[in-house]
Amino acid sequence: MNTFEYLLEHNIKPSVQRMAIMGYLDSHRTHPTADEIFNALSPTIPTLSKTTIYNTLKLFVQQGVAQSISIDEKNEHFDANTAVHAHFLCRKCNKIYDAFIKSKKLPGETELKEEGHKIDEAYIYYRGLCRECMEKELNKQNN
Amino acid sequence: MNTFEYLLEHNIKPSVQRMAIMGYLDSHRTHPTADEIFNALSPTIPTLSKTTIYNTLKLFVQQGVAQSISIDEKNEHFDANTAVHAHFLCRKCNKIYDAFIKSKKLPGETELKEEGHKIDEAYIYYRGLCRECMEKELNKQNN
DNA sequence: ATTAATATTTGTAATGAATACAAATTTAGA
DNA sequence: TCTAAATTTGTATTCATTACAAATATTAAT
Numbered sequence: 001m002n003t004f005e006y007l008l009e010h011n012i013k014p015s016v017q018r019m020a021i022m023g024y025l026d027s028h029r030t031h032p033t034a035d036e037i038f039n040a041l042s043p044t045i046p047t048l049s050k051t052t053i054y055n056t057l058k059l060f061v062q063q064g065v066a067q068s069i070s071i072d073e074k075n076e077h078f079d080a081n082t083a084v085h086a087h088f089l090c091r092k093c094n095k096i097y098d099a100f101i102k103s104k105k106l107p108g109e110t111e112l113k114e115e116g117h118k119i120d121e122a123y124i125y126y127r128g129l130c131r132e133c134m135e136k137e138l139n140k141q142n143n
Numbered sequence: 144m145n146t147f148e149y150l151l152e153h154n155i156k157p158s159v160q161r162m163a164i165m166g167y168l169d170s171h172r173t174h175p176t177a178d179e180i181f182n183a184l185s186p187t188i189p190t191l192s193k194t195t196i197y198n199t200l201k202l203f204v205q206q207g208v209a210q211s212i213s214i215d216e217k218n219e220h221f222d223a224n225t226a227v228h229a230h231f232l233c234r235k236c237n238k239i240y241d242a243f244i245k246s247k248k249l250p251g252e253t254e255l256k257e258e259g260h261k262i263d264e265a266y267i268y269y270r271g272l273c274r275e276c277m278e279k280e281l282n283k284q285n286n
Numbered sequence: 287a288t289t290a291a292t293a294t295t296t297g298t299a300a301t302g303a304a305t306a307c308a309a310a311t312t313t314a315g316a
Numbered sequence: 317t318c319t320a321a322a323t324t325t326g327t328a329t330t331c332a333t334t335a336c337a338a339a340t341a342t343t344a345a346t
Contacts, residue, residue, distance in 0.1 A: 052323085070214075128262040192297065195296070219332085
């Protein structure tokens, strides 16, 4: 991805900080929090402020180059993938997994539209235990 | 609903506070926050503490008599309807609407299960502008 | 019934992510 | 270069939620 062009196309002036944050989000599809992004970029941009991270992420969401994920009640997570897709949070390791969505119609969508509501955003969240953590549990028992 | 029996059936000892909170949740399907519940019950139970509200709601969620809705990034909302159903948050009036789900399979669910993850909870959230608020906007323009 | 053990509730203090705000810096335009 | 606007920064604040320990209520045992 050409971060510079991509931001410009979405009416975001590509400052050093914004490029760095977008670049990080694009290359780390791990749904990082504002804090994680700050810790990752702080060494290379020593003057970086956490407020800038928050401001920029809010701007990114507004301009449609990132989506905010509220699957984790503690922290807000961010995703450079703005397409509607499902997220799965593992309660053990707190990793967030993606899942593609095949169907065009999402559950309840038709009903809400028929009632006259205008839908702007859609999120599908799952929580549970991921495969990796389940395997770890099994190994513990067998030792 | 017989609140007393209902709590007992779910291994929750029906104290005065718990009955009141469950009763409120059951009779007010408006997805209230902990604060709203506190303000509503505080007059009738003057000694009521906000910590009790939080403790009780957490217990309710654990025991499966309520679900927590994180559609609103400011506050956690609660719902006595524990069935999986979609929620729509109006960005203008902040009202949360329900929507029934017909299909048994939720988007992305099959993929996640095939990858070996165990799903315990599922949420479907929408955000946008509700019918009522859209009509208000139109009336403003026509005056 | 009294006492002891347990569970629940309460109030205050602490936490911490997110925001407000104003000063400092950078960028763009004349 | 100078001025205005935009962006960034740092600090202070907010506020929902949690931690914790004391107080109260409930249950069980003797």
